Amino acid sequence: MPFAARLTRSPLPHDQAAGADAVASFADLAPELRGLIEGAAGCSPYLKDLMRREGDWLRAALAGAPETALAGVLDPLEEVPLDHLGVALRQAKRRVALLTGLADLGGVWPLEAVTGALSALADRAVDLSLKRLVAEEIRRGKLPGQTPEDAETAAGLVALAMGKGGAGELNYSSDIDLVVLFDQDRYGADWQEARAAFIRVTRKMTALLSDITSEGYVFRTDLRLRPDAAVTPVCISMSAAEAYYEAQGRTWERAAYIKARPAGGDLAAGDRFLRALTPFVWRKHLDFAAIQDAHDMRLRIRDHRRLHGPIVIEGHNMKLGVGGIREIEFFTQTRQLIAGGRDPDLRDRTTVGGLAALAAKGWVPPDVAEELTALYRAHREIEHRLQMVSDAQTHDMPATPEGVARIAHFCGESDVAAFRAALKDRLERTDARCEGFFAPGQAEDGPALTEMQQGVVEGWRNYPALRSERAVQIFRRLRPQLLKSLHKAANPDEALLAFDGFLKGLPAGVQLFSLFEANPVLIDLIVDIAGTTPALARHLSRNAAVLDAVIGGSFWAPWPGMAALRDGLTAAMAEQGDYERKLDAARRWMKEWHFRVGVHHLRGLVDAFEAGKSYADLAEAVVSAVWPVVLAEFSRKHGTPPGKGAVVLGMGSVGAGRLNAGSDLDLIVVYDPDGTDSSDGPRPLATKAYYARLTQAMVTALTAQMAEGRLYEVDMRLRPSGRQGAVATSTESFRAYQMHEAWTWEHLALTRARVLAGAAEVAETVEATRRAVLVAKAKGPRVIADVAEMRARLQAAKPATGHWDAKNGPGRLMDLELLAQTGCLLAAGAVRRVEQQLQLSEKSGFLSQTDAQAATRAYRVMWRLHCAIKLLSDGAFDPDRLGEGGRAFLVRETGAADAADLVAQLAAAVAEAGQIVERVLAPLADAPDDDVKAGSG
Numbered sequence: 001m002p003f004a005a006r007l008t009r010s011p012l013p014h015d016q017a018a019g020a021d022a023v024a025s026f027a028d029l030a031p032e033l034r035g036l037i038e039g040a041a042g043c044s045p046y047l048k049d050l051m052r053r054e055g056d057w058l059r060a061a062l063a064g065a066p067e068t069a070l071a072g073v074l075d076p077l078e079e080v081p082l083d084h085l086g087v088a089l090r091q092a093k094r095r096v097a098l099l100t101g102l103a104d105l106g107g108v109w110p111l112e113a114v115t116g117a118l119s120a121l122a123d124r125a126v127d128l129s130l131k132r133l134v135a136e137e138i139r140r141g142k143l144p145g146q147t148p149e150d151a152e153t154a155a156g157l158v159a160l161a162m163g164k165g166g167a168g169e170l171n172y173s174s175d176i177d178l179v180v181l182f183d184q185d186r187y188g189a190d191w192q193e194a195r196a197a198f199i200r201v202t203r204k205m206t207a208l209l210s211d212i213t214s215e216g217y218v219f220r221t222d223l224r225l226r227p228d229a230a231v232t233p234v235c236i237s238m239s240a241a242e243a244y245y246e247a248q249g250r251t252w253e254r255a256a257y258i259k260a261r262p263a264g265g266d267l268a269a270g271d272r273f274l275r276a277l278t279p280f281v282w283r284k285h286l287d288f289a290a291i292q293d294a295h296d297m298r299l300r301i302r303d304h305r306r307l308h309g310p311i312v313i314e315g316h317n318m319k320l321g322v323g324g325i326r327e328i329e330f331f332t333q334t335r336q337l338i339a340g341g342r343d344p345d346l347r348d349r350t351t352v353g354g355l356a357a358l359a360a361k362g363w364v365p366p367d368v369a370e371e372l373t374a375l376y377r378a379h380r381e382i383e384h385r386l387q388m389v390s391d392a393q394t395h396d397m398p399a400t401p402e403g404v405a406r407i408a409h410f411c412g413e414s415d416v417a418a419f420r421a422a423l424k425d426r427l428e429r430t431d432a433r434c435e436g437f438f439a440p441g442q443a444e445d446g447p448a449l450t451e452m453q454q455g456v457v458e459g460w461r462n463y464p465a466l467r468s469e470r471a472v473q474i475f476r477r478l479r480p481q482l483l484k485s486l487h488k489a490a491n492p493d494e495a496l497l498a499f500d501g502f503l504k505g506l507p508a509g510v511q512l513f514s515l516f517e518a519n520p521v522l523i524d525l526i527v528d529i530a531g532t533t534p535a536l537a538r539h540l541s542r543n544a545a546v547l548d549a550v551i552g553g554s555f556w557a558p559w560p561g562m563a564a565l566r567d568g569l570t571a572a573m574a575e576q577g578d579y580e581r582k583l584d585a586a587r588r589w590m591k592e593w594h595f596r597v598g599v600h601h602l603r604g605l606v607d608a609f610e611a612g613k614s615y616a617d618l619a620e621a622v623v624s625a626v627w628p629v630v631l632a633e634f635s636r637k638h639g640t641p642p643g644k645g646a647v648v649l650g651m652g653s654v655g656a657g658r659l660n661a662g663s664d665l666d667l668i669v670v671y672d673p674d675g676t677d678s679s680d681g682p683r684p685l686a687t688k689a690y691y692a693r694l695t696q697a698m699v700t701a702l703t704a705q706m707a708e709g710r711l712y713e714v715d716m717r718l719r720p721s722g723r724q725g726a727v728a729t730s731t732e733s734f735r736a737y738q739m740h741e742a743w744t745w746e747h748l749a750l751t752r753a754r755v756l757a758g759a760a761e762v763a764e765t766v767e768a769t770r771r772a773v774l775v776a777k778a779k780g781p782r783v784i785a786d787v788a789e790m791r792a793r794l795q796a797a798k799p800a801t802g803h804w805d806a807k808n809g810p811g812r813l814m815d816l817e818l819l820a821q822t823g824c825l826l827a828a829g830a831v832r833r834v835e836q837q838l839q840l841s842e843k844s845g846f847l848s849q850t851d852a853q854a855a856t857r858a859y860r861v862m863w864r865l866h867c868a869i870k871l872l873s874d875g876a877f878d879p880d881r882l883g884e885g886g887r888a889f890l891v892r893e894t895g896a897a898d899a900a901d902l903v904a905q906l907a908a909a910v911a912e913a914g915q916i917v918e919r920v921l922a923p924l925a926d927a928p929d930d931d932v933k934a935g936s937g
């Protein structure tokens with residue numbers, strides 16, 4: 001569509017004589033363009049001069065579509081040689097400035113098209129300058145090993161566009177911020193000679209673009225965003241830049257790299273560099289400390305520019321002043337830095353796009369994002385008008401009422417008072433939206449403290465988390481709210497001491513305190529945890545990053561189930577490059593989900609049975625997602641798995657699909673060699689050795705204690721022959737052992753076995769073997785006698801430790817599980833959970849209906865108590881040290897009236913269950929073999 005047909009607005013001529021003169025010069029243009037020409041020339045001496053200089057070109061440009069005119073300026077530059085490039089670029093700049101100015105003023109292009117056109121010109125200018133100048137260095141033999149063809153990639157030299165240029169948001173008279181780097185690896189030992197040449201190229205490029213000649217200039221070029229600009233040359237190696245950011249990079253540099261983009265030269269090398277810099281820019285944990293950094297940066301800028309005080313239109317800085325453009329950019333970038341490490345969808349380079357992404361992911365309310373977007377667009381239009389007047393890189397409103405009136409007219413507003421009022425309103429709204437986000441609140445008064453409480457609080461100053469002055473400043477503002485929340489606990493002294501233990505264990509405080517300050521709801525959660533389960537609070541102090549999940553995702557949503565968990569972990573590991581990083585990602589991921597189950601259980605969102613299933617889902621998801629990663633890494637070294645592959649068999653509680661907060665994993669690895677003797681990799685292994693070492697690799701992946709912690713403890717003693725047996729067993733050996741050598745207790749364990757991961761065909765074989773063994777052993781003459789003997793040994797080795805012990809001793813969990821497995825084995829059943837096995841025992845006649853129901857009731861009481869205790873304590877349970885919050889949790893979970901009622905319920909359940917087990921098993925154990933064979937209860 002032609003330019004004139006797309007006009008939606010026009011400026012008003014502030015200088016009517018200048019406007020009339022321009023209209024007279026372009027009397028041959030379409031009448032629809034008269035107002036635009038008159039207003040532009042009557043407000044901007046710069047645009048009027050460009051019309052004069054580029055009149056013939058402008059007539060042709062306005063006759064068609066502006067996009068066609070822009071391409072007609074940029075495309076021919078590709079053929080311009082170095083000795084004519086400076087003149088050609090300056091002419092291109094004049095024409096693009098004139099085209100974008102009129103397209104902006106006339107509403108023909110939206111803001112993004114205007115800034116995009118200016119950014120496209122900058123990219124083309126930088127790219128051509130680098131390539132032409134590098135070609136000259138190659139011609140002179142100054143770049144070792146490079147040929148003329150290498151000039152097309154600038155021989156490994158790249159200019160990164162930073163700031164508005166990187167985002168494609170250049171303003172009308174913008175300078176361009178560049179970081180110029182070269183690929184040192186391309187030159188080996190000759191890299192210093194290459195660096196000298198690239199420094200020359202960078203300086204010449206800067207002069208080619210920035211020097212003012214009779215033709216004007218292209219872009220003012222600023223190289224000060226490079227690492228340690230005061231002491232480094234204008235071009236440095238990528239390896240030196242990476243080392244700098246890793247060791248010294250600051251928050252403002254991280255923010256700058258949100259917008260960074262390869263703009264000229266070796267774009268592929270630039271992309272590789274930015275990918276390598278991802279861990280620096282995008283932190284793996286939610287980074288609320290960036291808010292304080294941004295606030296401090298804003299204050300320093302305002303102090304330096306003396307931009308504090310009330311908003312006065314005359315002289316107000318539209319970029320850095322109160323309510324200005326930078327406020328919205330900081331607001332957006334800071335929130336991107338907070339969460340972008342966990343969510344790549346937030347890493348949009350543009351301000352408007354960043355706000356939209358933040359709103360879509362719930363980090364900014366949609367109405368706030370919409371308002372800030374409108375304010376940003378309006379501010380940028382004012383900024384462009386200020387710069388169009390005289391092509392000055394200014395952001396200040398004119399210092400006189402006359403100058404302000406010019407800008408009002410330039411914006412098409414005849415009522416200057418209304419223009420001033422609307423502008424002030426927009427600035428104030430921007431300030432109101434942004435200031436509350438950045439400015440830390442003042443510390444309020446906390447509650448009165450007892451002498452004991454005061455002593456605890458005073459001791460905090462000596463903890464590692466409060467070593468830095470920055471942490472102390474944030475915590476000083478945070479402390480009153482913390483103390484108020486602790487004061488509301490059921491027992492404030494207990495809660496304070498528990499929180500003290502949490503704080504004492506923190507290795508550092510800035511990130512976590514910033515997280516609390518930005519999300520006060522977390523304070524109540526921490527206090528709740530500290531006042532209820534000090535064990536979980538201690539875990540948190542060592543793994544505080546798991547709190548990211550509370551606000552960074554769907555923490556309170558319904559449980560997703562094992563398949564979704566497995567897929568999520570698989571995707572998280574796939575994002576990492578090497579093996580160890582994949583495992584670290586798995587450890588972080590697992591801790592977040594494990595913490596979530598505990599919090600949901602603690603808060604009463606799920607009960608012990610739902611929590612037990614969730615812990616088991618999580619474990620299965622980890623095993624099933626980590627196994628392929630371990631297998632791929634092992635196969636890379638030793639070849640693909642020989643034969644049909646292997647499976648990881650879950651035994652015990654993980655096989656039955658019910659774990660608690662402190663459960664380890666009982667695992668067995670079974671493989672099918674299918675007649676294969678060895679693997680076929682670079683370092684082949686015999687089949688038996690292959691699967692043994694693969695199993696060890698899997699166990700190490702699960703159990704290794706690394707910086708991110710460990711995934712799980714693993715117990716492999718349930719494998720054939722226990723500790724003396726091979727760590728991996730072939731399918732045939734597994735079957736033969738279970739059929740001919742295994743003890744009755746091993747057959748009982750098999751009732752709960754379940755494949756968690758591995759080759760599907762092998763999984764079918766193992767499950768078929770399990771069922772065949774159970775059928776074959778169901779009629780064993782000594783099953784009940786063996787069980788009774790084993791029960792006696794267990795009770796001698798692991799007696800009950802008190803009336804709170806729900807696991808060990810007669811009538812408790814292990815006793816009931818033994819009873820259920822025995823009934824399942826005698827019935828040759830395939831079910832795995834205790835309740836299902838007790839139901840099967842009733843159907844088979846092993847248990848009476850009354851006994852089965854009573855045993856099930858007792859099991860449910862004891863599982864609730866056991867699962868809750870494991871959440872409250874990560875060691876031996878000491879009821880005397882249990883706080884009021886912990887006691888309240890146990891009472892609520894078990895449905896008791898109070899602690900005394902819970903003890904009574906437990907004692908009654910234990911007594912009844914013990915009598916059932918004793919009656920069913922003990923008499924039969926003493927009976928003659930014929931009676932044992934004939935009777936099953």
